[in-house]
Amino acid sequence: MVSxxxxxxxxxxxxxxxxxxxxxxxxxxxxxVVWAHSIELTDPARWLNGGELVLTTGLRLAxxxxxxxxxxxxxxxxxxxxxxxxxxLSHEQVPEPLVEAAEEAGLPLLEVPLPTPFLAxxxxxxxxxxxxxxxxxxxxxxxxxxxxxAALHGGAQAVVRExxxxxxxxxxxxxxxxxxxxAHPPGAGAADGGRGTALAAAERATAAADCDxxxxxxxxxxxxxxxxxxxxxxxxxxxxTPVDHLLLGHAASLVxxxxxxxxxxxxxxxxxxGLFLRLLLDGAVSAAAGREYLAEGGFPVRDGIRVxxxxxxxxxxxxxxxxxxxxxxxxxxxxxxxxxxAAVLLPAxxxxxxxxxxxxxxxxxxxxxxxxxxAPHDLDDGAAALTEARNAASVARTRGGGEVVSFESLAGRLxxxxxxxxxxxxxxxxTRLTPLAAHDTAHGTDLLASLxxxxxxxxxxxxxxxxxxxxxHTLRSRMERVRGVxxxxxxxxxxxxxxxxxxxxxxxxxxxxRRD
Numbered sequence: 265m266v267s268x269x270x271x272x273x274x275x276x277x278x279x280x281x282x283x284x285x286x287x288x289x290x291x292x293x294x295x296x297v298v299w300a301h302s303i304e305l306t307d308p309a310r311w312l313n314g315g316e317l318v319l320t321t322g323l324r325l326a327x328x329x330x331x332x333x334x335x336x337x338x339x340x341x342x343x344x345x346x347x348x349x350x351x352x353l354s355h356e357q358v359p360e361p362l363v364e365a366a367e368e369a370g371l372p373l374l375e376v377p378l379p380t381p382f383l384a385x386x387x388x389x390x391x392x393x394x395x396x397x398x399x400x401x402x403x404x405x406x407x408x409x410x411x412x413x414a415a416l417h418g419g420a421q422a423v424v425r426e427x428x429x430x431x432x433x434x435x436x437x438x439x440x441x442x443x444x445x446x447a448h449p450p451g452a453g454a455a456d457g458g459r460g461t462a463l464a465a466a467e468r469a470t471a472a473a474d475c476d477x478x479x480x481x482x483x484x485x486x487x488x489x490x491x492x493x494x495x496x497x498x499x500x501x502x503x504x505t506p507v508d509h510l511l512l513g514h515a516a517s518l519v520x521x522x523x524x525x526x527x528x529x530x531x532x533x534x535x536x537x538g539l540f541l542r543l544l545l546d547g548a549v550s551a552a553a554g555r556e557y558l559a560e561g562g563f564p565v566r567d568g569i570r571v572x573x574x575x576x577x578x579x580x581x582x583x584x585x586x587x588x589x590x591x592x593x594x595x596x597x598x599x600x601x602x603x604x605x606a607a608v609l610l611p612a613x614x615x616x617x618x619x620x621x622x623x624x625x626x627x628x629x630x631x632x633x634x635x636x637x638x639a640p641h642d643l644d645d646g647a648a649a650l651t652e653a654r655n656a657a658s659v660a661r662t663r664g665g666g667e668v669v670s671f672e673s674l675a676g677r678l679x680x681x682x683x684x685x686x687x688x689x690x691x692x693x694x695t696r697l698t699p700l701a702a703h704d705t706a707h708g709t710d711l712l713a714s715l716x717x718x719x720x721x722x723x724x725x726x727x728x729x730x731x732x733x734x735x736x737h738t739l740r741s742r743m744e745r746v747r748g749v750x751x752x753x754x755x756x757x758x759x760x761x762x763x764x765x766x767x768x769x770x771x772x773x774x775x776x777x778r779r780d
Contacts, residue, residue, distance in 0.1 A: 270296025289372030300386040314343035327359035336365040352378030400507040415518040421446040427515040433500040484516040493523040538600040551643040568612040571638040573653035577631030579606035585625035612640035634661035635668040662717035693766040714742040
């Protein structure tokens with residue numbers, strides 16, 4: 265609950281020039297007045313927000329006990345701070361039933377003498393409010409540099425401690441999974457009985473607050489842009505002030521910047537690694553130089569490399585998700601976007617890692633990712649590895665499901681593994697498949713993918729159509745267009761075999777060397 269700055273009622277009663285006299289509720293003079301409101305209605309509750317000093321001359325107030333009890337009850341329900349009753353106009357003195365009702369309810373009742381205009385009371389409250397607001401800002405301006413220095417020298421834990429000490433509250437830093445990463449006083453995270461943790465888990469807004477009989481808890485999201493690093497919880501046994509919330513927000517920003525440091529460095533390193541990968545796959549880097557760079561980057565290269573290709577959704581987001589998964593496994597990201605495909609370099613001995621990395625990326629992004637994995641290659645054969653991975657990913661897309669398709673599991677891989685036959689197959693692919701690719705580009709069709717699904721499913725209409733997510737009649741129509749564009753007899757086993765081998769070597773024009 266965010267509260268406005270308030271003037272302590274006790275302070276107001278001590279202003280000698282106002283000559284206010286406390287008639288009831290002496291035990292509640294520590295309450296704060298957020299505004300002084302002059303109103304003569306018998307039911308002013310509708311015009312109150314809570315925290316007001318209600319000024320009245322009792323013009324419409326009957327002095328009988330029932331009317332006074334009802335009046336006090338309505339003000340108490342509206343959370344008014346106190347009543348200021350002006351005497352000498354409607355009433356020569358404050359009605360005794362009103363004094364008794366206020367005392368019984370614990371609502372402070374102040375007598376305002378006739379020489380003291382209500383305007384003077386209101387002015388005193390306004391001027392004191394302005395003074396308190398200025399003092400609060402001055403206090404915040406002194407604390408914020410201390411918090412910044414704490415962040416520079418002690419990180420998130422020091423920021424949490426400085427915030428807790430400066431605001432005289434308990435502060436806990438939770439990570440994005442709700443685990444306590446820092447707290448002050450020590451053990452503060454367990455001391456709140458889980459109330460703040462539950463609020464942080466339930467509330468998805470940038471900031472939130474909750475109040476109950478145990479106190480107040482404010483929650484501030486720790487984030488930079490779309491990246492959320494956790495939440496800061498501030499718990500107090502009093503009403504929080506705007507200065508408390510201002511400092512909480514400042515602390516959240518400092519903790520977010522602290523958390524961003526390694527991520528920013530990682531992002532920059534990933535960018536450099538992506539540029540290196542492009543040069544490697546272009547053949548612009550020698551195997552010896554590539555091996556040295558990869559080894560220095562913590563990438564195992566003893567057994568060669570594989571390329572993992574991902575299709576579906578945003579390739580850039582796929583790269584980010586895979587990079588996070590690899591980082592958790594102690595592997596650097598060497599990845600780049602090639603047209604609609606994300607390509608990632610993996611050590612040859614980490615084939616099993618590909619499936620777990622892809623599963624983790626799917627869980628983070630929740631798109632329908634199709635993944636293909638190349639066979640092991642030497643560093644000077646990266647272009648072939650990329651082609652294999654992309655083709656395997658295309659097969660994975662036509663098959664559906666969540667399995668990473670390995671190029672080694674595809675028919676015809678032995679031919680594609682030999683440099684001499686690979687050149688032949690590349691020529692075959694360019695000759696046979698370029699017309700289909702050109703037709704897809706010109707007309708927005710998907711004939712290449714349809715042909716691949718048809719051949720991968722041995723001409724089975726139902727299975728191929730299901731893999732593509734279309735009706736079998738739609739697939740039949742597409743295959744008729746394929747026949748027309750290629751001028752080929754797709755009923756011939758020899759033609760199908762030739763086209764399947766061409767697809768295994770097909771490389772979309774401009775993939776290698778394409779800039780992001």
